[in-house]
C-alpha cells in the first residue's frame with residue numbers, strides 16, 4: 001500500500017471508530033492505543049517514507065504530520081470530554097467496589113487515656129509521667145510496702161536485678177513527683193505497667209493505668225468521692241451511679257474500690273457485671289501518712305487522696321472486648337472495627 005492509500009485507509013478507519021466510540025462499542029483506551037499507541041496505526045506511516053523519492057519526502061512528511069496532528073487532537077478532545085459522558089458511555093460498572101483507601105486511627109487504649117486525661121485536666125489536674133523501669137524503692141518501699149511485706153504478693157514483679165524492676169503500678173510516679181514538688185498538688189500520671197502474671201483472656205504481662213494524686217490542706221474522703229463520681233459520670237454518662245467498697249492498699253488508709261453501676265444492663269444484672277449490677281473500675285484511698293514521711297511532707301498540715309484507674313478494663317467495657325490480648329497484637333481487623 002502506498003502512503004496516500006494508507007493515509008486514506010487510516011482516515012476512513014478513524015471516522016468509523018469515532019462513531020464506534022460514541023456508540024460505546026470501543027473503549028477509550030483501546031481507541032486511543034489503536035491510533036496513538038507505540039504500535040498504533042499512525043506509527044505505521046513513518047516507515048513508508050523510505051519508499052518515497054527524496055524529492056517527494058518533504059511533501060509526504062507534511063501529510064503524515066498533518067493526519068497525525070488531526071487525529072491526536074481529536075482523540076485528546078474526546079478524552080477530555082469523557083467526564084461529560086454518561087457512565088454507560090464510559091463502560092463503567094458502577095456496582096463494582098471502589099479502591100479502598102486505608103486511614104490510620106488512634107488506638108482504643110490511647111483514646112481512652114486521652115479522654116480520661118481531659119476529664120481530669122478540666123478540673124485542674126495536670127499530667128505527669130514517671131519511668132517504666134524503676135527501683136524497688138519507688139515501686140514498693142516508699143509506698144509503704146517494705147521488703148517481705150505480704151502485699152508484694154498482690155503484684156507479681158518482673159525484676160531486672162535485685163533493685164531494678166519494671167513498675168507494677170503507676171503509684172511509683174507519685175513518689176517521684178512528690179520528691180520534686182511541694183503541695184498543694186493535683187496530678188494524674190498515665191502509663192504502662194507490668195506484671196508477671198499468667199497470660200489469659202483477662203490478664204496480660206503489661207497493661208495501662210492512670211494514677212491520680214490530690215494533696216492539699218483538709219482533704220477529706222468526701223473530696224475523693226466527689227472527684228471520682230464526677231469522673232465516672234463524665235466518662236460513662238450522667239445516669240451512672242458509683243459506690244465505694246472498703247479495700248486494702250498499703251499506701252492508702254482508708255482504702256476503697258470504686259464500682260460503677262453496670263452500663264450494659266442498667267444495674268438489672270447481666271453476665272458482664274456477673275448479675276451484681278456493679279462493675280469495679282478503680283482502687284483509691286486517702287494517702288497513708290507513712291508515705292508522706294518518705295517525701296518529707298508535714299503530716300500535720302497535708303492530707304490527700306490517690307487513685308489508680310485500670311485502662312484496659314474500661315476499654316473492654318466500652319468496646320465490649322472479651323479478650324484483653326487483642327489490644328496488643330496489632331490486629332488490623334479489630335482496630336478497623338472499633339475505629340472512632
Ligand code: PHE
Nearest residue numbers: 169171283284285306307308
Ligand atoms: N496501685 C494500685 C493498684 O495497682 C491502685 C491504687 C492507686 C490504689 C492509688 C489506691 C491508690 O492496684
